[in-house]
Amino acid sequence: MKKNWWKKAVVYQVYPRSFYDSNEDGMGDLKGITKKLDYIKALGVNALWLCPVYQSPMDDNGYDISDYYHIDPSFGTDEDMDELIYEANKRGINIIMDMVINHCSDEHEWFQKAKKNPEGKYGKYFFIKKGKNGNPPNNWRSIFGGSAWEAIEGTPYYYLHLFTKKQVDFNWENQELREEIYKMMNWWLDKGIAGFRMDAITYIKKAEGLPSFESDGEDGMVSVSYGSLNQKGIGNFLTELRDRTYGKRNAMTVGETAGVPDEEVVDFISQENGYFSMIFDFSYCQLNLFEPNYYWYETRKWTPEDVKREMFHSHGLAGEKGWLGVCLENHDQPRCIDHYLYPDGRNYYGASMLAVMQMMLRGTPYIYQGQELGMRNCRFASIEEYDDCSTKNQYAGARKEGYSHKEAMEFMFDMSRDNARTPFQWNKSENAGFSIKTPWLKVNENYHEVNAEKQMKEQGSIWNWYKELIELRISSEYTEILTEGSMCPIMEEQKNLLAYKRVWQDKEVVVLCNYQGEEQKAQLSNKWKKVIKDNYGKVISEEKETLLLRPYEAVILEM
Numbered sequence: 001m002k003k004n005w006w007k008k009a010v011v012y013q014v015y016p017r018s019f020y021d022s023n024e025d026g027m028g029d030l031k032g033i034t035k036k037l038d039y040i041k042a043l044g045v046n047a048l049w050l051c052p053v054y055q056s057p058m059d060d061n062g063y064d065i066s067d068y069y070h071i072d073p074s075f076g077t078d079e080d081m082d083e084l085i086y087e088a089n090k091r092g093i094n095i096i097m098d099m100v101i102n103h104c105s106d107e108h109e110w111f112q113k114a115k116k117n118p119e120g121k122y123g124k125y126f127f128i129k130k131g132k133n134g135n136p137p138n139n140w141r142s143i144f145g146g147s148a149w150e151a152i153e154g155t156p157y158y159y160l161h162l163f164t165k166k167q168v169d170f171n172w173e174n175q176e177l178r179e180e181i182y183k184m185m186n187w188w189l190d191k192g193i194a195g196f197r198m199d200a201i202t203y204i205k206k207a208e209g210l211p212s213f214e215s216d217g218e219d220g221m222v223s224v225s226y227g228s229l230n231q232k233g234i235g236n237f238l239t240e241l242r243d244r245t246y247g248k249r250n251a252m253t254v255g256e257t258a259g260v261p262d263e264e265v266v267d268f269i270s271q272e273n274g275y276f277s278m279i280f281d282f283s284y285c286q287l288n289l290f291e292p293n294y295y296w297y298e299t300r301k302w303t304p305e306d307v308k309r310e311m312f313h314s315h316g317l318a319g320e321k322g323w324l325g326v327c328l329e330n331h332d333q334p335r336c337i338d339h340y341l342y343p344d345g346r347n348y349y350g351a352s353m354l355a356v357m358q359m360m361l362r363g364t365p366y367i368y369q370g371q372e373l374g375m376r377n378c379r380f381a382s383i384e385e386y387d388d389c390s391t392k393n394q395y396a397g398a399r400k401e402g403y404s405h406k407e408a409m410e411f412m413f414d415m416s417r418d419n420a421r422t423p424f425q426w427n428k429s430e431n432a433g434f435s436i437k438t439p440w441l442k443v444n445e446n447y448h449e450v451n452a453e454k455q456m457k458e459q460g461s462i463w464n465w466y467k468e469l470i471e472l473r474i475s476s477e478y479t480e481i482l483t484e485g486s487m488c489p490i491m492e493e494q495k496n497l498l499a500y501k502r503v504w505q506d507k508e509v510v511v512l513c514n515y516q517g518e519e520q521k522a523q524l525s526n527k528w529k530k531v532i533k534d535n536y537g538k539v540i541s542e543e544k545e546t547l548l549l550r551p552y553e554a555v556i557l558e559m
C-alpha cells in the first residue's frame, strides 16, 4: 500500500450488532457483514471501521473487552473474522479494527486475577487503591455518572473506571501491561488488518497520585477529565505505542481524542511523525450541549454559524501538515439530519448539503452505516426500550435534577446513542430486512420510506448522492485536489453560508453550502468554469460569478 494511503480513503463505519443478522438471532454478526460487503463496495468506499467484535460481556456493547484475541460468540467465530478480512481485502476494502486499550472488561482474566491479589502482578495492571475512611480514594466522577471508583467486595480496595464499573482502567505506567498491549496489536496487524480506531485514547495517562480536585457539581465530585484527560506526559506513551506497533507498518490510525489543546493538534496528526494518521474532528458534535462530554440531557440552541466556526477552526489548526478524520455521525452521536439541521432542512436538500459539506473537506471522510440513506433518530416508547448504558444514566440524571419523565424522554429522543444504533434498514420487509427474528433494538418505523433497496434503485436518492461524492473524492479527475489541496474558508462573514475552496497547483474547487431554509446570493471573486455538482441539479447564476442559492443548496464548482 502507498505511503499515507488513508488520505485517499473513504471509511464506512459498521456497528456490527445492527448491520445484518445472518444467523437469525436478532443480532447482527460478522457473517452478516461479509454477506453485505458487495453493498459496501457498491457505495464506493475503500475502508471499513468495525466497532468492537472481541469477546465481551457487552456492558457497553463491546467497548468492554474480556479477551482481545477472540471474537465474541454473538458475532460469530474467529474463522468468521478471518473470512471477513479476506473477503474485504479481495474487494479492495481495508479493515480498521476498533482498539479499546484505555480499559478492559472486569471479566478479563487479568482483572479477575487482580481482584484476587490486588498487590500482585496483575493488580499493578490497573489502578487499585485503598479507600479513605470508607470513601473512594478520590472524588472523580465517571463519564457515565456516579463515582469512578468501585469497591472490590470483601477488601479495603477500590478500582478506577472512567466509564462503567465493568470497564476497568489500565495502568499505562506499568511496562508489562504495555508490552502485552503491543503484542496483541501486532498480532492483529499480522492478520492483515489495515489499522485501528483508537478508543478513548487521550485518557490513558492519569495525573500522578490520582488527586482529588475541587468539585464541579452538587454531588461533591469532579469530572474525571481533570485528572485523566490528555495529561502531561501522555506524548511518551503515544510515541512508544506508535513506534512499537502501527508506526512500523504504514497502518492507518484514527484517534478518538477528546481534550487535545489547540497547540498540540499537530503533534497528534502531523503526516510526518504524528502519533496517529489522523484524529476525529468532533469540535461541532456537541454544540448543542451545555457541558460537552457530560450532561447531555441538557441541550441549548445552536446555529449554523457555530458549526461553521468550529469546523473551520479545527481545519485551521490541522493546516497543511496535519490530517483530520471528518465525520457527521457515529455510534455515539444522533443522526446528522436531526443533529445538524433545523426542521425545515430535514429533507433531501438538507441531507445532501451536509454530505457535500463533509465530503469535500480536507481529511478522510467517515460515513456511519445508514447515514448514506438519511436514516433518522428514533423515538423509543419507554426508557426500558433503550439499551445503551449511557442513555439510562443520563435519564436517571435528568430525573434526579427534577425533569419530568416526559422532559427527560425528549432529551433522549435528541441525544441518545441508540438513535444511531437501530438496525440498518435494508428493505421494506419485516424488521427492515435486518433479521427475521425480533431485533435486539427497535427498528425505526420509517423503514418503508428509508431503506437501501429503494434508494439504490432511485435516481436522485441520498444513497446515489453519497455514491457520486465518494467517486468524485477517490476516483475522479478531482481526486488529487480533493486530497492534497489546501483548504481555506471563503465568504466567512456571510451568515449561514458555509463556503470553502480547495486549491492545488493551478486548480481551484469552490464548495458552497447554503445552510438555511431561505435563499441567499453568493458573490464569487472570479468566474467558475464548470459546475461539478449541485444538489438541485442546475445552478441559478448570471455571469458565472453570482449564484442564487436556494434553501440548503450545495454547489461544487471548478474555478
Ligand code: NOJ
Pocket (backbone or CB within 6 Å): 060, 063, 100, 163, 199, 200, 256, 331, 332
Ligand atoms: C468511545 C466509544 O465510541 C463509546 O461507544 C464507548 O462507550 C466509550 N469510548 C468507552 O469505551
